[in-house]
Amino acid sequence: MIFLSFSVLTGILLAGLAPLLHRRFATRSAALALFPLAIFAQLCLAIPEVAAGKAWQVALPWVPSLGLSLSLRLDGLGLVMALLISGIGALVIIYGGAYLHGHPFLGRFYSLVILFMTAMLGVVLSDNALLLFVFWELTSISSFFLIGFEHHKANARAAAWQALLVTGSGGLAMLAGFSLLAKITASFEISHWIGHSADILAHPLAPAAFLLILAGAATKSAQFPFHFWLPNAMEAPTPVSAYLHSATMVKAGIYLLARLFPVFSGLALWPMVITSMGLITLVGGALLALAQTDLKRLLAYTTVSALGSMVFFLGLGTTLAVKTALVVLIAHALYKGALFLVAGCVDHGTGTRDITILGGAGRAMPFTATAAGLAGLSMAGIAPLLGFIAKELMYEATLEATLPALLTGLLLVANVGMVAVAGWVSFKPFWGKPGQEHLHPHEGPAALWFPPLLLAALSLLLGAFPQLIGKWLVAPAAQALWQAPLSVKLSLWHGLTPMLGLSALTLLLGIGISAAGPRLQPGITRFWHALAKFGPAAFYPRSLHAVLSFAAWQTTVLQSGYLRLYVGSIVLFTVILAALTLALRPSQFSVPTILPPRFYDVVLIGIILTATFLVTRARSRLATIALLGSIGFSIAILFLLYSAPDLAMVQFAIETLTVILFVLVLYRLPKFKQLSSRATKTADMLLALMGGVLMTALMLIVSAHNSDSHLTRYFAESSLPLANGRNIVNVILVDFRGFDTLGEITVLAIAALGVFSLVRLAKKGGQKRQAPPTGGKQ
Amino acid sequence: MIALPILSPLLFGILNLLAWRSARLQKALSLAGGAVQLGVALWLLHTVQQSGIQHLQVGNWPAPFGISLVMDLFSAILVSVAAVIALVVAAYSQAGIDAPRVQFGYYPLFFLLLMGVNGAFITGDLFNLYVWFEVMLMASFVMLALGGERPQIEGAIKYLILNLLSSTLFLSAVGLLYNLGGTLNMADLALRLPKLEQGNQVTLIAILFLVAFGIKSAIFPLFFWLPASYHTPPVTVTALFSGLLTKVGVYALFRVFTLLFVQDTAYTHALILVIAGFTMVTGVFGAAAQTDFRRLLSFHIISQIGYLLMGLGLFSQPALAASIYFMVHVILAKTSLFLVAGIVEKLDGSFNLKELGGIYRTRFGVALLFLLPALSLAGLPPLSGFFAKLALIVAGFELQQYSIVAVGLAVSLMTLYSMTKVWNEAFWKEPQQSTHHPAHKPISAWLWAPTAALVLLSLLAGMLAEPLLGLANQAAAQLADPSIYIQAVLGAVP
Amino acid sequence: MVLLLAITAGVLFAAAIYMILRRSLVKILVGLLLLSYAVNLLLFNSADLIPARPPLVAADSLLPPTIYADPVPQALILTAIVIGFGLTAFAVVLMRQVYSTLGTDDLNEMRCTDIPCQEVEIASEEELMEDPL
Amino acid sequence: MQRSILLSAAAHYLMPLMLVFSIFLLIRGHNEVGGGFAGGLVAASGLMLYGIAISPAALRKLLPIQPHLIVGIGLLSALLSGAIPMLMGKPFLTGQWLKTPLPVIGKVGTPLLFDTGVYLVVIGVVVWILLTLAEE
Incomplete structure (x- = not known):
């Protein structure tokens, strides 16, 4: 078991090395399959x-402060999944090597498949929900790359994107759900949750946590209304479809529901929500499948249906239903994996996957046809294959449920669809009448036909000896769900039971529809097309479009490019926030006692106010400069009057420099124009007034509070004795707060550098940009 | 000596100014300066972690009279990350900045910008903070406009005016607060403000600070300057800005809203939380609407600022820790993405997603360099963005702030959307112009090696989430209890 | 005087905001200058206004006279004025550069960094040569 | 720009006077009104007058070194005045004074060096900007 705990690490390493190994050992690179085989x-x-009830466990801390630990646990449920993942994984690597032979990115394919397999193993072995999430998202992202493997096709890119966004959104919901559970139980360990299911169920947040996690499971397992991404994901290379989108990844959601069965199945919502969701998916998937003509899409929709059935039986929640779900899971993985691989062989051997064209390839492709036949029989639920046992169990479980007639009836409809599709995909291409087009079917190399044949043969073997899985796999897995030992007895022959009758009926109807396929299909297709615009598949692009148009609209409104709108909204926001604060947190507002102002003050302030008013209305540049100068000089005099001679001196000098600067530069700028309308001006004026009033109010509010600065006294007292200076302001500047001054002269230096670079570099650039020297005036 | 992160860039800035004529000397100096900076920063980080908050009175004038420099763990972390970014960008600049820009003062500006940034991180004095903000702004104005291309100066105008507005507001708020508290030293203010009878006046001024720093950190609805300007200068400059500038605004918000304005958190921090939500959403929607690589990334900066504010708004120690970790994550990831955008532009001659394509096929390495930080930004595990978001989610749930968590998750999905959009367009799609042969264009090692190093660091930030989160948690503990800071500066609190 | 100064500063703020909301770059420049005046007055007002008592220590004493103006805001304003000068100088030149590159000072014609718009052709040499004064 | 003879003649005489006055302002700044900023600005105004009244080229010729170097040296001396105490193990910018006061200037210490740095930076900056704009 030590090997298993290292398999994750090894897997990631191997995924990184795969392209290199492939380059080095080109033809023998399928030997990478040895890795999953070893597992x-x-x-x-x-x-x-x-099977004896022991669970193997290992735990290492990773990010304990967030509750994330590397804790792996192998129990019955994990074992079933892990066997499927590693077993089918090995076959898919062998198959993929042949299927993509000569493809420039075969190395990347190996890498991604191994990465995916590792992630998937991680999902089913994690005992820590966060760790599970880590692997879960890793499967999503590797699925993204695998669906988009043929990334030069726009369809493949779109499908990959859709799958990622749908499963990604579910994943985030699931993360939120996990976090809620962690909030309730103070742990992310799943076994801890199972141990505390009573606490969880009693908590008011439990339904929310359940629904959030369900969203994750449902998107991953393509349940209605999230099912639509799965058929689109058929853009992936066929081995990927077989592996990810039928045998393993889409079962991650099922696995998660099964895993959390002991936690949530006591919830009132559980049976209600899960059975109805499963049922809609089960029936809908089968009926949608009937409208398809592409081999892979046929298989995809029946996969949706099968996933629905597993969810449905988990929802029913009886011991029998739980066992049924597990058997369906295994049976489906085997036959559907085989059929997908067969579809790849057919595509490879004939160049098409269209069942209306295909036919009569059986003679040229005997091995593929055999595999297809066996797997098809299992899918149709015909003895002695494993699918038959699964189907019998399904009927048995619905018959003993509440509302048996309704449930059994709907199940029958779905199963009939399955039989029909099984006929179309596994018999028509090989033994049916060929279409008009001349195909040259031929069998591929053994690496192509052997894997499906093996899987199909397993369906037969396990059908014949069902107790092999019944005792060793299903029972321990069911025990993980039920948290108590359950006996599982699977057998082919139950005697003459109602289930057998239903099976026979299913078969009859299914074969009938299968035979009537070509005549029935156009009608079904029309029906679904008519419905399509109401379906969730149409909802996806529509909602995406809605979000994007809202985003575009919002962005053009906010980021309009008009600076005045930017400035305006900043001012408005400030004023609103300040007003809100004043309203919610009223401050004392006292007008200071009015002393009769001195004559000079009145004159100076009069000048400042008049000049300010005039400068907003000035039309000439010269007047503007003069007015600005008069404001600046008046302020300087004000400084002088109120005991700030240094300040006054600097202000005078700076003002002079600024005026010179303006004169130097401003005469190169255009004359003033009236650009704004009267309404705009009025609005601006209002806004400006609000801003001004706010600042005045703030100053008054603050000065109402009389606090003396204790810095001042210290500076005054230490200026001469400690800093050897009599001019306190200057001592502050060069000593007490010399650090400010250091920053300040740095600003000046940067400004000068900026002016220089801006003027000179632009001039150089300008010369580059100049038109050829034909019409210069010089 | 905690003044070193300010003084060493100043020295290198001056040296570069004196070495005006020699581009080669300046380039060498820039690497040396970056390395020195990183060494100093890491040493200080170590010191602060070992022996607590470091404090220095400039000019040996006692606090609160002289200017205090204070380095708590939060500052030390940011100074270190800034040093990493500086070194990486200095290396990238060797090939990423054209000769005329070097000739006209790129390197002096680079160091003086860094000086301003570090000054803002380290100072413990409110007016001194203003000065460093101005140093940083002035340098960024010039760097933004340097080159004088049309979009550059158009963007620079908006950047300049809106940021001056913010500076004015900041300075006014400092003046008002001085009037109220009679001191400029932050620790001293933190001590005196709670004792004032008129607490509501403090709240009112807090709002001014929120707006002033909010403009700098590009929050909703004050972020306009960022998307208007960030995509206009050479991508090297944008990378530097994205790593440092807005984060200084966020730092300032964190500093004042954990140290000074904690009297009325039910109002101020709730407000911050609401703003955080809007910032995330508007930013990510803005990104979704873009077809230009750099503009898209610029809008994402805004959305990520929302996450950072979320931790401040939640205002618990775990939430603050989450935000600190998030900040480290986002600085590393976002800067790498801009650097990769620069490489892509070198390869394919455009930033327009519609004109790009085919890089995955021909340049797997570049694709990988984009993919890792992009997925990290989208929050995919086990990359650093995942841990950052998870920590925020957990902290949010802890305080039962379910709606902000929901917003955060939804925005995360949108981030995934736009990152994969870039991937689809620039990397997966077939090349759009047959004339471009990205495969044959050489990429200078000065471009890819620093980028790769930064991506590697960003990966490490995910791998080492536990120690980093521990560090962030220590830093958050210092933020959550202002008395630690006050005591470190003023000695025993009376 | 506190009240008067507060109102004056408020008026300067209002005028500054109004000017910054204009479309012409030159007017915005005026607005920025007004803004710096306004802030300086605000800072000046943040300590008690004391006429004719500069914070100087007389030649024969160790301490300044008992009443003197608060030197701290003065030092702050001085710093702010100088920083403001640097910013103004750069802003003025930047705006001149905008005009010579774009051939306009109307901000409504500077939206290309925000919204996708077609390449506007760079102002021709003749236009730039024309001295509008 | 038109130049008046009167102005250029005035500039010839005013400029040195202003420079001397600026140094006076700088030195006494610690005790009386004045200081590095005021001094630097006065000096810069004098040079500016010279540059505008006579010619930018003449001003450039007059300068011993390039303006950006003046700025650089100014910054460097400010930094140095802070670094000297650091070498003595005191915090950055701690004032260090010579024991005996010099004639005319009075007590001399690192703050004076700092102020000189400010003075140089102000002169350098103003002249740099002026020359950049005027030499176009």
């Missing part, structure tokens, strides 16, 4: 122990 073998060795 598979290791897992097989663990079966007896796990």
Whole structure:
């Protein structure tokens, strides 16, 4: 088992190395399959122990402050999933090497598949919900890259993106759900949650946590109304579809529901929400499948349906239903994986996946046809294949549920669809009448036909000896759900039961529809097309479009490019916030006692106010400069009058320099124009007044509070004795607060550098930009 | 000596000014300066972590009379990250900045900008903070406009005017606060403000600070200057700005709203939380509407600022810690993305997503350099962005602020959307112009090596989430209890 | 005087905001200058106004006279004035540069960094040569 | 720009006077009204007058070194005045004074060096800006 704990690390390393290994060992690179095979073998060795009820566990801290630990746990449920992941993974690597033979990015394919497999193993082995989330998102992202593997196709990019966004949104909801559970139980460990399910159920946040996690599971497992991404994901290379989008990744959601079954199944919402969601997906998927003509899309929709059935039975929640869900899970992985690989072989061997064209390839592709036949029989639920046992269990579980007639009826409809599709995908291309086009079917190399054949054969083997999985896999897995040992007895023959009758009925109807396919299909297709614009698949682009147009609208409104709107909203925001604060947190506002102002004050302030008023209305540049200068000089005199001679001196000098600067520069600028309308001006004036009033009010509010500065006294007392200076202001500038001055002269230096660079570099650039010297005036 | 992170860039700035004529000497000096800076910063970080808040009175005048320099863990972390960014960008600049710009003062500006940034991080005096803000702003004005291309100066005008507005507001607020508290030393203010009878006046001034720093840190609805200007200078400059400038605004917000304005958190911090939500959403929507690589990234800066504010608005120690970690994450990731955008532009000659394409096929390395920080920004595990967001979510749930968490998650999805949009367009799509052969264009090692180093660091920030979060938590503990800071500056509190 | 000065500063702020809201760059420049005057007055008003008592220590004493103006705001204003000068100098030149590159000082014609708009052709040499004074 | 003969003649005589006055302002700034800023600004005004009244080229010729170097040296001396006490193990910018006062100037210490730095930076900056704009 030590190997298993390192497998995650090894997997990530191997994923990184795969392209290099592929480049080095080009033809033998399928040997990478040895890695999953080793894991598979290791897992097989663990079966007896796990079946005996032992769970293997290991835990290392990772980010304990957030509750994330590297804790892995192998129990019955994890074992089933891990076996599927590693076993089918090995086959897919072998198959993929042949399928993508000569593809320039085969190395990247290996890398991504191994990465995905590692992540998926991580999902099913994690006992820590955050760790599970880490791997969960890793599967999403590797799925993104694999769906978009043929990234030169716009469809592939769009499908990859859709899958990522749909599963990503569910993932985020799930993370929120996990965090809620952690808030309730103070732990992210799943086994801890299971141990404290009573506390969780009693907590008012439990339903919210459940629904959030369900959103994650439902998006991943393509449940209605999130199912639409899965058929679109068929843009992926076929081995990817087989592996990710039927056998393993889409089952992550099922796995999660099963894993949290002991936590949430006591919730009133559980049966209600999950069964109805599963049922809609189950029936809807099967009926939608009937409208398809592409092999992979047919398989995709039936996958949706099968996933729906697993969810549905988990929702029913009886011991029988739980066992059923697990058996369906295994059976489906085997037959659907095989059928996808077969679809790849057909595509490879004939160049098409269109079932209306395909036919009669069986003779040229005997191995593929055999695999297809066996897997198809399992899918249709015909004895002695594993699918038959699954189907019998399904009927048995619905018959004993509440509302047996309704549930069984709907299940029957779905299963009939399954049979029909099984006929179309596994018999028509091989033994049906060929279409008009001349295909040259041929069998690919063994690496292509062997993996599906193996999977199909397993369906047969396990169908014949169902107790192999019943005892060793299903029972321990069911125990993980039920948290108590359950006996599982699977057998082919139950005697003449109602279930057998239903099976026979399903078969009859299914074969009928299958045969009538070409005539029925156009009608079904029309029906779904008519409905399509109301479906969730249409909702996705529509909502995306809505979000994007809102985003565009918002951005043009906010980021309009008009500086005055920017300034205006900043001022307005400030005023509003200040007013709000004054309203909510009233401050004392006292007008200071009015002493009769001195004559000079009145004159100076009069000059400042008049000049300020005039400068806003000035039309000539010269007047503007003069007015500004008069404001500046008046302020300087004000400084002088109120005991700030240094300040006055600097203000005088700076004012002079500024005026010179303006004269130097301003005469190059254009004359003033009247650009704004009267209404704009009025609005601006109002806003400006509000700003001005705010600042005055602030000054008055603050000065109402009389606090003396204790800095002043210290400076006055230490200026001469400690700093050897009699001019306190200057001592502050060069000594007490010399650091400010250091920054200040730095600003000056940068400004000068800026002026220089701006003028000179632009001049150089300008010369570059000049038109050829034809019409210069010089 | 905690003044070193300010003085060493000043020295290198002056040296570069004196070495005006020799581009080669300036380039060498810039690398040396970056390395020195990083060494000093890491040493100080170590010191602060070992022996607590470091404090220095400039000119040996006792607090609160002289100017205090204070380095708590939060400052030390930011100074260190700034030094990392400085070194990386200094290296990237060797090939990423054209000769005329070097000739006209790029390197002196680079160091003086860094000086301003570090000054703002370290000072413990409110007016001194204003001065450093101005140093930083002035340098950024010039760097933004340096080159004088049309979009540059157009953007620079808006940047300049809006930032001057913010500076004015800041200075006014300092003046008003001096009137109220009679001191400029932040620790002293923190001591005196709670004792004032008129607490509501303090709240009112707090709002002014919120707006003034809010403009600098580009929060909603004050962020206009950022998308208007950030995409206009050479991408090297944008990378530097994105890593440092807005973060200084956020730092200032954190400083004043954890130290000075903590009397009325039910009002001020609730307000910050609301603003945080709007900032996230408007930023990410802005990004979704873009087709230009750099503009898209610029809008994402805004949205990420929202996350940073979320921690401040939640105002608990774990939330503050989450924000601090987030800040480290976002500085590393966002700067790397801008640097990668620069490489992409060098390869494909454009920033327009519609004109880009094919880089994944031909330049897997570049694609990987984009992918890692991009997914990190989108919050994909186990990258640093995931831990940052998770920490915020957990902190938000802890305080039962479910709506802001929901907003944060939704914005995370939108981030994933726009990052994968860039991926689809620039990397997956086939090249749009047959004349471009990205495969054959050489990329200078000065471009890719610093970028790769930064991406690696960003990866490490995810791998080492636990120690980093621990550090952030220590820093947050200092922020959450102002008396630690006050005591470090003023000695025993009377 | 506190009241008078507060009102004066308020008026300067209002005028500054009004000017910054204009479309012409030159007017905005005027607005920025007014803004710096306004802030200086605000800072000046943040300590008690004391006429004719500069904070100087007389030649024969160790301490300044008992009543003297608060030197701290003065030092702050001095710093602010000088910084303001640097900013103004740069702003003036930047605006001149804008005009010579774009051939306009109307901000409504400077939206290209915010909204996608077509390449506006750079002002031709003749236009720049024309001295409008 | 038109130049008046009167102005240029005035500039010839005013400029040195203003420079001397500026140094006076700088030195006494610690005790009386004045200081590095005021002194620097006065000196810069004098040079500016010279540059505008006579010619920018003449001003440039008059300067011993390039304006950006004046700025650089000014900054450097300010930094140095802070670094000297650091070498003695005191905090940055701690004032260090010579024991005996010099004639005319009075007590001499690092703050004077700092103020000189300010003075130089102000002169350098103003002249740099002026020359940049006027030499176009």
